[in-house]
Amino acid sequence: MLGRNKSSSTSGSGQVDTLIGPQVSIRGDVTFSGGLYVEGRIHGAVCAEDGAKAVLTLSDHGFIEGEVRVPVVIVNGQLTGDLYASDRIELGAHARVQGNIHYRMVEMAAGAMVTGRLIHDEMPPKQLSGPTAEPADEA
Structure with a gap:
């Protein structure tokens, strides 16, 4: 059973590799890969490891204060x-976001609240910062 789960992708599978329970409060930055489920409090940045297929789920009673950079983010x-999501963001009915949301794809349920701007990024940030395909002519 463990061997089968190891080969499956965490993106979209709902797999939880790390749980921050309701009695836990973290002060400092969190870097992870796989699935992170937050029921407690994080005071610091939450970032996925470079190139990781990561999913962050913030439960109804969860709280994060800090910048978030994760490919898939589910906020309740x-x-x-x-908030920066290079793949997609889901805002549940109990989501409360104070800050700008940079997204590629967003799903927002009735009742979700955003105090900030929704900024559509056509491509993930890594692709935007790459070299251009056409060389520049110098005169």
């Missing part, structure tokens, strides 16, 4: 800070 709780 409270987030204060800018």
